[in-house]
Structure formats: C-alpha cells, structure tokens
Amino acid sequence: MQQLTRPGDRHAMLGRPAPARPAPARPQAQPRPARRDPAPSRLAYRLNRIWLTPLYRRILRVGLPAFALAMVVGLYLSDETRRAEISGGVTAMVEKVQTRDEFMVHSMRIEGASPVVDKGLRAMLPVTLPASSFDIDLEALRVAVLNLDAVEKIELRIEPGGVLSAVVTERTPAMLWRHARGIELLDKTGHRVASATSRDVRPDLPMIAGEGANAAAAEAMTLIDAAGPILPRVRGLERMGARRWDLVLDRGQRIMLPEDRAVQALEHAIALDRTRTLLSRDVAVVDLRNGDRPIVRMGLTAQNTLRRARGEPEIGADGRIIEPPEDAAKAAAKKATTKKNTTNKSTAATKKPSKKG
C-alpha cells in the first residue's frame, strides 16, 4: 500500500479522503423542441380564406374601422357641452395664434392725407388698435375708404413691425359748383371733393353752376382755360338745361355758348372782343349758339341811346316805354303800335336761338 502511494499524494498519506470526482456523464439527449405542425388548423384555414375574399377584406379593412371611428366620434360629439368645449378650444387656439405679437398691428401710418381725411380714415378703421391683422379686412376697408369723396386712391398694406400703412391720394378741388342745395368742391373730373359753405372759401377756384354741371366739369375746365384774356371778368360758367354752357361775366354780361364746339365759340367771342372790344360795350348777351350768326343783345343804356337818336321814347329796365307825363293820353293811343315794334325788335334776338335750341 505504501508503494502504491505516489510521493506527491500527501493528503492520502495524511488520511484525508480523496475529493469526489464526478463520473463523466453520458451526454443527455437534449429535449427535442415540440415541432409545430406547419399545417393551418381548419379554423385558421377558413379564416384565411375569408380574409382573402375581396368583400370581407374591404369590409374589415375599410368599413369596420370607418364605422368604429364614426361611432366613437358620433358618441363623443352627441353631448352638447363636449361640442361647445371643442369649438371653444379651437376658437381659443385660433385666437391665440392670431393674437401673437407677429400678427398684431400696433399703429396706423397715413401718408398724403389732409387732417380731415386722416381723421376720417382713423375713424373708419373697424377695430381699435392694437388689433390682430386677421381682424382687419384690408379690401373691405379700402372699398369703404374709397367711398369717401375726398379720396381718389388708397394703398393699404400691413408692413412688418405691425404698422398699417395707408398711402392716400386725395382729390384736388379744381372748381366750385353751385347748385340748388349749396356749394360743392369738385375735382377736375367733376367728382365731388367736399362741400363749401360759401364761395369765399376758395376764391381761387372757378365757379360753375347749374343742374348737371358736374357731369360736364371737364368741358368747363377747358372753357375756363380758353377764357384766358377775359378771365378776370369771368364770374363763372352756368350750365343751361344740363346741355350747354353760359359764360357769365361781371356787369351781368353773358356769353351763350353752343352745345358742341363751345371752346371754338368762346375763342370766337374773345376774338370779337379783341377786335371790336365787344364786351366792354354795353352788351347784355353775346349769343353764339348759332355759329353762323352771332347775335348780340344790347344793354338798356345802349338801347335808350339808340332810341333817343331815333327820336323814340326811352324804355325802362322792365322794357316799358317811359311815357312823358305831359302827353300820356296821346302816347297811350300810340303806345300799342310802338310797343309792338320794339318788342318785335328785341325779342327777335332772343327768340330765334331758343327756338333753334
């Protein structure tokens, strides 16, 4: 036993037991994983076939989810308070976005407007600034502003920095128009600019008068331009019968212009004035309505001068013959014949063109 013990096996000699050494185990057959049957079960097979049917497929993939969604949404929205909540939430969200500082308009800048128009424009803005630019309908505002007579053109734009910029082109008054309801300022196209209390507001502007004068304002402007030499004497233009112009001068003189070619007729009158000093004479009316035959109506003084030279009795401002007091009875008998003559003479000038017109 001693010989059998190896020299290094000191523990055995000391009597300690040998460590338990496990015997090499036979490799265990590993548990085989249960093999799944690759065949689908009858139920799975049938369901698969149903799934492959186009009708069922469409119902299940589109119809059912759509129905469920509609159902859920419908049930949720069937309550009044929930609907109000949602709409309120949406409104609040929209409001929140719209009132962001980037969208706010803080001030309004108006260029090219007179103080009156400026004030009117500020009053017309439908919101009080600062306001969101979503609340300002620029197009509607533009249309509303254009209704102002004083404004010819306006460019509205919201500029970066929250400035509502309005570039206004105002109408410039070119003439005054006196009509039955008062005096108005017109621009050169005849569009109303403003009302005036009296003619003295704008003594620098020419005056026109008569019904329908504003519609022919452009023609009036050319006539006034053409009346250069006699302009200091011109008191205004009067529209007669909404059809033709009368140039009214001081001293009660009047140049009756034809309906068409009025400028040429006026130039004709000016030429007559320059050559014959027509207008400085006692002429009440220069009637140029018939271009071929200008007619002049003389003033009262001129008529009486003429009558005196002829030895006829003078006539008064009312056209009546002033009777010498001594032979009033004699003259009364004679009156009928003379009056007939004078009236014939004086009305001949006035009646003819009026018949023509």
Next chain:
Amino acid sequence: MGDLYHEQRAMRQMRRAALARGVMAVLDIGTSKMSCIVLQFDGPGQFREEDGVGPMAGQSNFRVIGAATTQSRGMRYGEIETMAETERAVRTVVSSAQKRAGVRVDHVIACLSGARPSSYGLAGEVTLASGKCADHDIGAVLASCDVPDFGRGREVLHAQPVNFAVDSRSGLSDPRDHVGNKLAVDVHALTIDGDAAGNLVHCIRRCDLELAGVASAAYVAGRAALVEDEQELGSACIDMGGGVTGVSIFVRKHMIFADAVRMGGELVTQDIARGLRVSTQMAEWLKTRHGGIEATGRDDREMIQVDGGAGGPAHETGDWDHDRRTVSRADLIGIMRPRVEEILDEVRAVLDAAGFDYMPSRQIVLTGGGSQIPGLETLAARILGQNVRIGRPLRIQGLAQNMTTPGHAATVGLALFAAHPQDEWWDFDMPVSSHGARSVRRVARWFRNHW
C-alpha cells in the same frame, strides 16, 4: 357509366366557371411532395404577334400568380393513406399558395399518380345514316364503344378519342363532314381505383375547395415534359415520383397508354436508411446531395460524413463512433443503383407490355424528382433504349425558377391541362340525350375551340 358521365360533365362545368372567374388552382398530390400553383386566366391577347410569342402551345392565356410546395403527408404509393394528414398537407399548400397569390381560390384541379391505373383501348363503330359525318354522329360513335368490364370499383379517369376513321380512311382527327358510310373511333380509357379517387375528392371537399377536374399524373407529366414533336411522333414519358413511377405513351398528340409502377424514390431512400443505418431524413439528404448511379474510382475516396449534421442533434445516440461515421460515395451508389435498376426494369416490363417497341419513334423522356439522380440517363439508356433524355417541364409564365425542375413536371402539366384539356368522351353530347340545336351548337363550339 352514365353517373360518371354526368360527374365528369359537372367537373367540366366547374372548370368553365373557374375560367369565368379567372382564378384556378392546380394541386399535384404526390407521395413525397405536394405542390399547388394558382393560375390567373387573363384570356388571350396579352401577347401581340409582334412580340414573337405566338400562342405558345396554348399556355399564353394564363400565368402563375402563386405557387407553393410542401412535404407530403399521409400518402403512400401515390394514394391517400391517412386522410386527416393529407388534408392538413393540402391545407398547408393551398393556404400558402393563396397567400402568395393574394386571392382566394375556390376551384382546384388535382392529379393523382397512384391508384393503380390501367388503360384500355376501346373501339366503336356506327353507320352514318346521312352518308356524311355529322356532329351528332361523333357523340353516337363514342357512345357505341363496347366497354369491357373494368372491374369492381373502378372509375374512368380519362376517356379520350384517339383516332377517328371514316370507312377506310383512318387517322382522322376531325371526321366532321367526311363522306362515308361508317364512322369508327378508337378511345383510350384510363381507369383508376374508385376508392382512391373518392378519397381524393373527399380530401379536397374537406378543404372547402371545388374539384374542377382530375387527371392522371403520368398523363399531365407527359404533356409538360414532352415537346410537341415527341408527342406527335411517339414517345414514352416516365415520371419518376416518390412513391410511384408513372409511364405514359403518347403518339399523334394523344395518350394511348398509361400505367404506373408502384416503386419510386422513397424506396431508394428506405434502402439507404436501412443499408447505412441512418434516419430517413439523413438518407433523403444523402440521396439528394451525394446520390448517383455510376460509380467511379474517385467515389471510393470521397468520404461522406454520416453524422447528425442533417438529422440534427436529435439523432445523436451519444455513441461517438456511431454518430461520427463516414461512408464512401461508392457505398451510397452501391445501395442506390440496384434499386434504380429494379425500378427501370419494372418500367421496361410495362413498356414491353404496352408494345412500345413497335412504336415508330421510341423516344423516352425521364422526368419527375427521381430523374435528377446523376447518371440516370446512361443507366436508363442501357435498360430502356437508346433515345433517353431528361425532360424538364414546359416554361409557363410567372412560374418561379425553383419550380422548373423535372420534379414539378406534373404540376406544370396540370396547369396546361387546366388551360386546355384534351377532348374527352364527356365533352360530347350523348346521343340518347336530345341532340337539338343546343348540343349541336355546343359541339360546334367545342370543335372551333379545339381544332
């Protein structure tokens, strides 16, 4: 016989309905594998003449939209042995093919390789009353065939008119309007075991599918693997399947004989498993990966590891020496060759019985999974005859590359059969039924479609 006639006509009706729907599946129920392909019928006209495709032997009007193959279960010798297992396999393959196609399939055409087929040549003769062969005379002559006693429980799977003869003029394919006194017909009838066919029908019905036709695997494999000239001139197609080796003989584009040898590739696997004491899976792997017929000197040195590699660790016995064996390839070939020789000898016997030696052209086409054994051609040439080739199935549109192997010849042939079935006896109206204008029109339409 009348019952069968109506059954087959109903199946034809079903096939027409499937064509109208445009989707049909073909199901090849084999002993070792089951494959299903889903066909979409687009109708003719998807190819123009300028494309240079042409009618393409009739397979241009459909395409494959889904295909699946699975291991067969519950089958033996090409027949259904365990119904439930086979049903499960059918469900597997149909559902995966459907999944790939993305459409639901309701109509199925199936083929059966086993069930002891036997073929009969029938002949019928009828006198032409009008002196001219009319449409109804064809139905009459087919009905006049003298049917032998097929035996108890036999069902007619195919009954194809092979040849028409008017008086002495034989070899007509279309006897209509031929002037003569007598019309004779030769019909090839293929019968199978009725119970096996009933099992198949039951299995398919259990899978919620409508059966739109049944065909013999040997016949459809021949249609896929034989080129047109071979079908015309005469050739034999040998479909070497897993459990059954089918033999079909074609001449003048008609099958004139079909039979099956109840031996196949699974026997070879069994031999390997027994001879090398390995599992069936390992034996199958050895056969497909290293198998062969002709041994050379190099095969003695080529050692094959027969370990758990293919069978997995589950086949480890724990005995290291047993689990780490090697065999030479020559050993494997030595096991395989006698069995393959035996199968081919049986095929030879079948061909001799059919009188194949008297055929004008004795082309032999080997197809099926078993034909992929390397060196089979030389062995088959030695046993069967000189003109032997390995037949791959016809290409059809949309079929995946892995299904163009000889093993899928029957599947592809079944697709061709589904698209253009050959005229069978039940395609004609029986004369006992009223042959009014309707039946005449139907025959006329049939002739227009098929000739």
